[in-house]
Amino acid sequence: MEKRHMIYLDNNSTTPCDPRVVEAMVPYFFEKHGNAASRSHPYGWEAEDAVDYAREQIAALIGADEKEIIFTSGATESNNLALKGVFEMYAKKGNHIITAETEHKAIIDTCKHLEKQGAEVTWLKVQEDGRVNLADLEAAIKPTTIVVSLMWANNETGVIQPMREIATICEKHGVLFHSDATQAVGKIPTNARETGVHLMSFTAHKMYGPKGVGALYVSRKNPRVKVTAQMDGGGHERGMRSGTLNVPGIVGFGKAAEIAKAEMHQDAERLSRLRDKLENGLLQLEETKLNGNAEHRMPHVANISFKHVEGEGLMMTFNQNIALSSGSACTSASLEPSYVLVAMGLGDDLAHSSLRFSLGRFTTEADIDFTIEAITQGVNHMRELSPIWEMYKDGVDLTKIEWTEH
C-alpha cells in the first residue's frame, strides 16, 4: 500500500478543532482578552457578551434556556458536579443512585467515591446489545433514589440508550435523570427538555470544539434542579461553579455548537454511509463480530472484534497510517480488556480482539477505502502469526484447552 497522510478514526477520543471554530476563538486570546466577570470596563463587557452569545448557541443546540448552561472544564467535571452536587443537594430525600456498568470512568469513579461518602449505588447490567433493560431500571428505583445517571451514547460502541423511555420511568417515580451525553451532543439530536433529561454533561472537544471546556445542563423549571457547588470561589455560573471563565474556549464551544446544529444532519447521513461501507467491508472477513446494537447506534461508530487476533498487535500493522483505539488490555497500562465489552457479555478474548472505529467530519471516502484494505491485510497477517487461529482452523475446541493464566 502506498504511504499517505495519517487517517484519523479516533473521533470518540477527541475531534480536531474545526478551523471555523479556531477562527472564532483567536481574537479572545489577545485583543479581547477580558475577564467575563470584570464589570467595570469594556474588556470585561466584551468578554461577557461573548460568553452570553456562546451560551445561547449551546442552549439552542440542546433545546435549553441559556440560564440552564453551566460552563465547566469538560465532561469529567460536569459529571462530577452533577452527581456529587445532586448527592449533597438532595441528601434529605435519599442517598440512592442508579447507574450502569458500561458508563464512562468519570461516572463510575464518581459513584465509587460517593459510595464511600454514604451513597448506595445500583450498578445496572446491560443487555448483550449494550442497552439497559428498562424493567431492571424501574425495579431498582426505591423511595431513597435521588438520581438515575445513564449515558446517552456509549464511547466504545456508540450504542444509544432508550433515552425517552428512561426519562418516562424517572418522571413516573419523581427521580432526577442525569445523562453523560458527551458522545451524543452535536452529532445526533439531544434535546434535553423534550427528552426529559434534567441534568446533562457534554464537552466541546468531542464536537469539533477546543479541549478544556464543557458544560452541565441543569434544568431550571419542571423540575427546578439545583446542585451543590464542588468548586468554591467567586460564585460564577449562578454559584454552581466558581472559577474564571475560559472565554476563548467558551467562544469556540459556542461556534462548534452553532456549526453542529446547522450541519448535524448532513454530517450524520454522510458518516453513517461511510461507516456502513467500512463495516460491511470488514465484516466480510471470517470470524468477525459487530459489537453492540446495530440499529440504536451513533452514525459514525463501529466496534468490531476480529477473532483470534489481539487488538494491539493488529493495530501495530497499520498504526503508521491509521489512528484508532482497541478494546485490548494492552492499549492501557491496566492490562484489563474493555470493561464495556465484557459487561455486554463478550468474553475477555473477544474484548482483546476488538477495534473501535470512530469517524468524523473530516473523514473521507478515500480514508475508508484505504482503511478497509489496511485492516484486512493486517488481520490476515496477524492470523498467520496466531497459534489460536491455527488451532481454530484445525478444528481444535479452544474452550477445552487448559490455558495457563498469567
Place this chain on the structure above:
Amino acid sequence: MAYSEKVLEHFKNPRNVGTLNKDSKNVGTGLVGAPECGDVMRLQIEVDDETGMIRDAKFKTFGCGSAIASSSLATEWLKGKSLDEAMTIDNMDIVEELALPPVKIHCSVLAEDAIKAAIQDYKVKNGLAVTEESGVTTA
C-alpha cells in the same frame, strides 16, 4: 507508548514463524498464556538426535507487538543451543535486548515460560530427566 526500534524490527520481520510437527519425537512444543489474558505463545524446538542441539525453532504468537517480538527473539536465540544452554535464557535478557518497558515485562516472562515448556515437552517425550524449573504446562 512508543515501541523500541528492536521491537518494531522483530514485529515487521518476525523470525521463524511457523509450525513444526508436534507429534514428531524430536520436536518439543510449549504453549503458554491464555486468550482471555490477551497473550498466547506457542514455541517449538526441533532437537538434533546426534548432537542434542536445537537445530530449528518456530513460533506463533497471539498478542501485542512486544509479545511477538519476544517470541521471535527467543527462536533466534534457541537455534544452535544445547538444551542446558537454552534453559539459561532469562526473561530479563529479553527485556534488555528489546528494551521492553515495565508494563511489557510479562511478555518476556511468557517467552521464558514457553522456552521451558518446549524443553520439558521434548524431555518428557524422550524419557529424559525433567528439571524442576521447567514445570510448565505443555500442549
